[in-house]
Amino acid sequence: MTVVQEQLDSTFAALADPTRRAIVVRLARGDATVTELAAPFAMTLPGISKHLKVLERCGLISRTRHAQFRPCHLERAALDSAASWIEENRRIWTERFDKLGEHLRDLRATSAQAEPVQSEPAQEQPAQE
Amino acid sequence: MTVVQEQLDSTFAALADPTRRAIVVRLARGDATVTELAAPFAMTLPGISKHLKVLERCGLISRTRHAQFRPCHLERAALDSAASWIEENRRIWTERFDKLGEHLRDLRATSAQAEPVQSEPAQEQPAQE
DNA sequence: CTCGTAGTTAACTTGACAGCTAACTAACTA
DNA sequence: TAGTTAGTTAGCTGTCAAGTTAACTACGAG
Numbered sequence: 001m002t003v004v005q006e007q008l009d010s011t012f013a014a015l016a017d018p019t020r021r022a023i024v025v026r027l028a029r030g031d032a033t034v035t036e037l038a039a040p041f042a043m044t045l046p047g048i049s050k051h052l053k054v055l056e057r058c059g060l061i062s063r064t065r066h067a068q069f070r071p072c073h074l075e076r077a078a079l080d081s082a083a084s085w086i087e088e089n090r091r092i093w094t095e096r097f098d099k100l101g102e103h104l105r106d107l108r109a110t111s112a113q114a115e116p117v118q119s120e121p122a123q124e125q126p127a128q129e
Numbered sequence: 130m131t132v133v134q135e136q137l138d139s140t141f142a143a144l145a146d147p148t149r150r151a152i153v154v155r156l157a158r159g160d161a162t163v164t165e166l167a168a169p170f171a172m173t174l175p176g177i178s179k180h181l182k183v184l185e186r187c188g189l190i191s192r193t194r195h196a197q198f199r200p201c202h203l204e205r206a207a208l209d210s211a212a213s214w215i216e217e218n219r220r221i222w223t224e225r226f227d228k229l230g231e232h233l234r235d236l237r238a239t240s241a242q243a244e245p246v247q248s249e250p251a252q253e254q255p256a257q258e
Numbered sequence: 259c260t261c262g263t264a265g266t267t268a269a270c271t272t273g274a275c276a277g278c279t280a281a282c283t284a285a286c287t288a
Numbered sequence: 289t290a291g292t293t294a295g296t297t298a299g300c301t302g303t304c305a306a307g308t309t310a311a312c313t314a315c316g317a318g
Contacts, residue, residue, distance in 0.1 A: 005147050013145035017276085018134050021214070028221040034295060047277055049296060054275095068285045068294045076222060083215045085150070090208055092157040146306085163265060176307055178266060183305090197264045197315045 004081075010058035011082045019043065020051050027061060027074035034070055133210075139187035140211045148172065149180050156190060156203035163199055 014020050023037055038048040055061045059078040063070045143149050152166050167177040184190045188207040192199045
């Protein structure tokens, strides 16, 4: 398991919780203290504290100290790597369908020879019908 | 808890597992059967079957039947909604820093009056230092 | 009809995680 | 110094998810 994989694991896992997503949404609009972040939720402070630790461990947020306050700050990098993973796969998916489009055009162009038509690019798939 | 929230919960949770992400990567390149998907992993078939059910329940994949095969197909919609959520928050984050840039420019423009400078846009935050 | 192939379901174990309360640390305030 | 505010740590409980094996369904081939 590579370090990149673990980073994605923990980032996606962090984003899978609605409370933590709401915290990220709030922090996108500006830094906030733990008590401020906790305010909208029917949850004890230790609960919020745990969520923040999860967000911190995957790098989604960072924390500093100002007197007795620990303002939380959204870090863009982790959000970026999660977005990149998804984008990469959407790109591959899209390219495949672009190629399928070309393929179908080619087939139509040479359809006089009438080869049997595959319904998909079909690499190592079992026969599709 | 809205239905959108639940959709995001389950999608991010699905993507938090490295095996499931690998399955998504594979399926981005083309449909595949359960046995094909299982091949790269040191895991029993029921294990893979469970992962596929998770991916199916959050809408990341769909499955059809061809004889005794159940080819899996990557569905773009769920991937899109996860990407959208991240993008939206990156956008807000970015805009905030654009505004911060403007703010600092304004401050410099009127710096003759020398008001005490805040280091952040600072909405409802406690005094920073 | 029997056998092999493809895959799922059931039942169980293990481990992680969300939430709580209670108790603690750290810093400011009077 | 004592009290207040901000937040964390520890310990507990309940739930859920990942993986296993064993047994089952569904389809096609001989």
